[in-house]
Amino acid sequence: MTTLVLDHVTKRFGGLVATNDVSLAIPPARITGVIGPNGAGKTTIVNLITGMLPLTAGAIRLGGRDLTHAAAHEVGRAGIARTFQNIRLLREASVADNIMVGFHRHEAVSVTASLFGLPSARRETARIRVRTQALLERFGMQRFADHPAGALAYGHQRRVEMMRALATEPDILILDEPVAGMNDVEARELGDIFEDLARSGMGIMLIEHNMRFVMRLCANIFVLDGGRLIAEGPPDAIAADPAVITAYLGI
Ligand SMILES: Nc1ncnc2c1ncn2[C@@H]1O[C@H](COP(=O)(O)OP(=O)(O)O)[C@@H](O)[C@H]1O
Ligand SMILES: [Mg+2]
Numbered sequence: 001m002t003t004l005v006l007d008h009v010t011k012r013f014g015g016l017v018a019t020n021d022v023s024l025a026i027p028p029a030r031i032t033g034v035i036g037p038n039g040a041g042k043t044t045i046v047n048l049i050t051g052m053l054p055l056t057a058g059a060i061r062l063g064g065r066d067l068t069h070a071a072a073h074e075v076g077r078a079g080i081a082r083t084f085q086n087i088r089l090l091r092e093a094s095v096a097d098n099i100m101v102g103f104h105r106h107e108a109v110s111v112t113a114s115l116f117g118l119p120s121a122r123r124e125t126a127r128i129r130v131r132t133q134a135l136l137e138r139f140g141m142q143r144f145a146d147h148p149a150g151a152l153a154y155g156h157q158r159r160v161e162m163m164r165a166l167a168t169e170p171d172i173l174i175l176d177e178p179v180a181g182m183n184d185v186e187a188r189e190l191g192d193i194f195e196d197l198a199r200s201g202m203g204i205m206l207i208e209h210n211m212r213f214v215m216r217l218c219a220n221i222f223v224l225d226g227g228r229l230i231a232e233g234p235p236d237a238i239a240a241d242p243a244v245i246t247a248y249l250g251i
Pocket of ligand 1 (some may be wrong): 013016018036037038039040041042043044045
């Protein structure tokens with residue numbers, strides 16, 4: 001089982017403790033929420049998991065594998081993909097090309113094979129096209145395949161980011177505020193896709209401000225405040241937890 005585990009993880013930026021002794025688990029086949037007020041340390045945790053920031057203390061494991069000191073590309077190859085809170089796309093490139101970039105984790109064919117147009121390279125390219133098409137269909141984005149990604153509406157750009165992350169066929173998908181700025185209909189459509197992915201076995205870590213969305217989708221929720229874990233549990237318990245209410249109302 002490929003559960004992602006954070007074991008007493010701490011991250012200091014100078015005098016600021018952005019992540020303070022946090023332990024949590026993201027199991028396969030369900031959606032796990034990570035919530036907390038702005039500045040709680042949610043994105044920092046994602047950056048620690050994905051090898052974009054070094055830990056100050058603690059350990060990170062995926063299944064039996066130690067990823068504590070893994071570089072970003074190693075984390076990707078190990079089966080963890082993410083989206084960014086601020087969209088990062090190749091704006092001039094087409095939607096389809098942006099998705100195909102995500103497939104590089106699985107590119108088995110050598111650069112020379114593809115340079116010489118060998119059949120193995122052609123087969124690989126054809127396979128990637130088919131999988132890109134399948135992702136476009138899943139997200140209802142076929143009609144935008146050839147559009148420049150940067151020209152799309154915000155909600156559609158977010159979808160492209162998700163498709164690119166999914167192209168790596170990750171075991172764990174980390175979504176940093178995926179429905180921020182979206183309306184309820186768009187959010188619900190994406191929520192349905194996330195549930196589908198979880199049903200297919202993927203472990204999803206969902207960071208989100210939209211409480212209704214988190215409560216509806218998540219089996220288990222971790223709450224951060226000031227870098228510390230202040231609560232963990234199913235949605236009902238979290239919604240009724242006095243420490244969580246205090247953190248959100250600031251009283
Ligand atoms: N690279 C960095 N250098 C210094 N401080 C940072 C850095 N990244 C985040 N922080 C600080 O860490 C704290 C947590 O930030 P962040 O993880 O982005 O919170 P959240 O995603 O929950 O809003 C904030 O006080 C933020 O200013
Ligand atoms: Mg953040």
